[in-house]
Amino acid sequence: MQIDYRMEKPIILEASLELRGFTVLLGLSGEGKSCLLRAIAGLLPAAGNPFGGLPPQRRPVGYLPQSYALFPHLKAWENVAFPLQRGWGRKEKALELLGMVGLRNVADRYPDALSGGEQQRVALARALAREPQLLLLDEPTSALDAATLDVLLAELIGQVRRLGLPTLAVTHDPRLAAMADRMAVMAGRRIVQEGTPQQVFRNPLSRDVARLVGFRNLLTGIVRERVGKWMWVDLNGLLLRAPVHDWLIPGMAVGVGIRSEEINLVPAGALPPENSNVIPLELTSVREEGLALRILGRGAIELNILLQHPVTPEASHLRPGAEVNGLVDPERIHFFPP
Numbered sequence: 001m002q003i004d005y006r007m008e009k010p011i012i013l014e015a016s017l018e019l020r021g022f023t024v025l026l027g028l029s030g031e032g033k034s035c036l037l038r039a040i041a042g043l044l045p046a047a048g049n050p051f052g053g054l055p056p057q058r059r060p061v062g063y064l065p066q067s068y069a070l071f072p073h074l075k076a077w078e079n080v081a082f083p084l085q086r087g088w089g090r091k092e093k094a095l096e097l098l099g100m101v102g103l104r105n106v107a108d109r110y111p112d113a114l115s116g117g118e119q120q121r122v123a124l125a126r127a128l129a130r131e132p133q134l135l136l137l138d139e140p141t142s143a144l145d146a147a148t149l150d151v152l153l154a155e156l157i158g159q160v161r162r163l164g165l166p167t168l169a170v171t172h173d174p175r176l177a178a179m180a181d182r183m184a185v186m187a188g189r190r191i192v193q194e195g196t197p198q199q200v201f202r203n204p205l206s207r208d209v210a211r212l213v214g215f216r217n218l219l220t221g222i223v224r225e226r227v228g229k230w231m232w233v234d235l236n237g238l239l240l241r242a243p244v245h246d247w248l249i250p251g252m253a254v255g256v257g258i259r260s261e262e263i264n265l266v267p268a269g270a271l272p273p274e275n276s277n278v279i280p281l282e283l284t285s286v287r288e289e290g291l292a293l294r295i296l297g298r299g300a301i302e303l304n305i306l307l308q309h310p311v312t313p314e315a316s317h318l319r320p321g322a323e324v325n326g327l328v329d330p331e332r333i334h335f336f337p338p
Helices: 033-040 076-081 090-100 116-128 149-163 174-178 197-202 207-212
Strands: 002-007 013-018 022-026 047-049 061-064 134-138 167-171 182-187 190-195 217-227 230-235 238-243 253-258 264-267 277-289 292-298 302-307 323-328 334-336
Touching: 002 033, 013 022, 013 033, 013 182, 013 190, 022 149, 022 174, 033 061, 033 134, 033 167, 061 116, 076 090, 076 116, 090 116, 116 149, 149 174, 167 174, 174 197, 182 197, 182 207, 190 197, 190 207, 207 217, 207 253, 207 334, 230 253, 238 277, 264 302, 277 302
Parallel strands: 022 167, 022 182, 061 134, 134 167
Antiparallel strands: 002 013, 002 047, 182 190, 217 230, 217 253, 230 238, 253 334, 264 323, 277 292, 277 323, 292 302
């Protein structure tokens, strides 16, 4: 399914992207992602396809807002039954839909007696009651606690895939985008990249996309020379080696991205692996981040480093003021227009 929408109010926005299975639109807060969903659902004035020109009640769309918008005075089954035509079999149909999302046993509970994940699934069942051709999810991770987030997301995505229903979810959470069949990135209120999560996470095409998919180290360098399959990039006097990219030519400025978790640290006097880029650093900050260490280092460039399986924090080369070498595999250096 192809989505093409343009709107002028309440913001100016233009979006064109392809939906395949469970598709996620990733972008910062304020980009207009929720406005796009509401436009597709017919709740904001906009021009586009699909369903352009139809009033909201005639659009075959299931829409889950961030708040889920459950009626607090109605039981779970009554919330699900709300879009259904009144008459015989209405409760049975609502119970069937609750069963599809694994919640038939809470049919007689009110929303305030349900967990965030249960409320989300009740809202999903209510959206499915409209027999939609397209499902829209607005920030589906926003009301989920960290302890159950991964499990509930897996359940939600699994349910959507079993139904075979095209789904567009919008979020600022790259974890959700990583679980999608396809993703798109919005920056500057337009789509700047789309593809599979593997394609986008491995090869961000701009600094904005790199930041959204988790790059902490975003630098600017100058391409110096190409020798065989390698090229050299100058970062403030520090030369790093990386594989040749056909679009890069000596003398041009280039954006450089390095993931925090793809940098290793060794004492300054240790012999580095033969193929690694070596970046001399003085550590300025070392702090625990769960079971990892978040480290800041300064030299010709400043680096943000995440050691996932560090040695003990008391190690002499992992303390503020220590001189170390940062090691980066040439294949782990990413480039985009500056």
